[in-house]
Amino acid sequence: MQSVAGIFAGGQKELREICVVVKADVQGSAEALAQSLRDLKLENEEVEVKIKVLISENGDVTKSDIAVASVTPGTTVIAFNTGANAAALEDARVLDVPIEYYSVVYDAIESVESRMQEVLSPTPEGEYVGSAIVQEVFNIGGTGNIAGSKCQDGIIKKGSNVRVMRGDKILQESKVRTLRNFKAEVDSIQTGDECGIGLLDFEEFEVGDVIESFVV
Incomplete structure (x- = not known):
């Protein structure tokens, strides 16, 4: 799930970013959800986890969205009150890009927060x-x-x-x-x-x- 790792200026904390693509039925919903995700942050003494939104647009999930998501390993496509066309579904299957569907904003945020917690403190080996x-x-x-x-x-x-x-x-x-x-x-x-x-x-x-x- 970790997609990008960097270091804050001053070298104090490691930054770990989770990348997402946000698609929604209307542009206003896409922008609102994207901003809510950008505002999320989890941290401990050594690491900070944040969300990077690669795309925030209205409309169905397309082949282009899957192509963008596939570039960064671990990227998830979030479809809010919208679907994905057949070509996108096939590419998502082939490229192993997960598409998650939501109709409630809180559910989408809760799912992303769960992944952030896992990135912050991964499950122990075994x-x-x-x-x-x-x-x-x-x-x-x-x-x-x-x-x-x-x-x-x-x-x-x-x-x-x-x-x-x-x-x-x-x-x-x-x-x-x-x-x-x-x-x-x-x-x-x-x-x-x-x-x-x-x-x-x-x-x-x-x-x-x-x-x-x-x-x-």
């Missing part, structure tokens, strides 16, 4: 295998903060890649450093098990955080 919810946070001398958690689905494995979620925000990507069940170090826990989870380079847990586990 297959999703389970998650645990943090129920309490405690400190064990010499090991730092431990998340007293309960596995709510699947399994959590020691050494697996994880990401820590707070609501819909990705806080951190890490690895399971220590995994305890009733004070005993274990290799894995499964749905319903209570455990203590310690992560590499992350200790700022809060009750309600969700730890998602991925295994390569």
Whole structure:
């Protein structure tokens, strides 16, 4: 999904841009949606994600729109209250350019925001295998903060890649450093098990955080 990467003046943050082509039934709608997308911004301490609108026009999606979108990998065509002609659909299939159809502005914006979040903090490498919810946070001398958690689905494995979620925000990507069940170090826990989870380079847990586990 990442299409362009650059550096802000001063080298403070990396800029990642998601490119879109916007087509709508009327020009006013196309311009309004395009501006709403340009106004979106997600950032953390190192990266800023923004939207670059390549085309903002009224009318059906055409072969020309698909050609423009195909130049920049990861570009999505957004069709708002409009369709795509047969030639455009065929080119989109051949060139692997996604066309997304919307009739509600909020739905289009929400979808783009979801992609922005993924670009800001990509899903950890591996297959999703389970998650645990943090129920309490405690400190064990010499090991730092431990998340007293309960596995709510699947399994959590020691050494697996994880990401820590707070609501819909990705806080951190890490690895399971220590995994305890009733004070005993274990290799894995499964749905319903209570455990203590310690992560590499992350200790700022809060009750309600969700730890998602991925295994390569």
